[in-house]
Amino acid sequence: MSRTPELSSFLQHATALDLAMVAGWVTSDEETDIWSGGPVSFPILLEECRLAIGWDHAANRTLIDRDHVAGFGQIIDKPDARKHLARIIVDPETRGRGLGRRLVQGLMHEARRCGARCMSLNVHPGNETAIRLYASLGFVPAENPEPGRTGRFLYMECPA
């Protein structure tokens, strides 16, 4: 199992077809909640999902690894040059190979390039795999500026 995807993986603009594939990686209410942060219901209906995750107002990115869509994430503009990373997910078939790290690093790189002052994300407090990944990349728990919508999640920030 390769732990070095850096040479063969990159981010690109996600299409609606990509979103359909990503939605297929989520197979239960609980997984949908963890992935979407709340606004998407299972089973996922694509048009509803697009609206719920603000598709038209976000930078939607897929991680391409060896010519396949291996991951997905969004960068959402927030006030004061904060860039919020959301809906991060890796294909269940390829988890644990370093692609999640590559995906988040790519989103962070793009956020910085687009002038981020800081980056933020919400993560389910029981999602230890994701929390460990985010912490290793510099994210720390912080006060959530939008607690009403996502108060049950752990809010983390990382300076740009």
Ligand SMILES: CC(C)(COP(=O)(O)OP(=O)(O)OC[C@H]1O[C@@H](n2cnc3c(N)ncnc32)[C@H](O)[C@@H]1OP(=O)(O)O)[C@@H](O)C(=O)NCCC(=O)NCCS
């Ligand atoms: C979270 C997720 C994106 C991580 O992707 P991944 O490709 O499996 O992660 P990586 O292989 O790059 O591992 C990155 C880090 O995650 C942690 N990690 C990965 N697999 C783990 C496991 N089975 N147990 C504990 N920690 C784990 C480790 O800290 C790892 O760092 P290391 O490489 O230094 O050991 C992936 O598990 C996923 O898609 N989960 C479902 C959706 C989700 O939870 N999204 C996050 C929403 S906030």
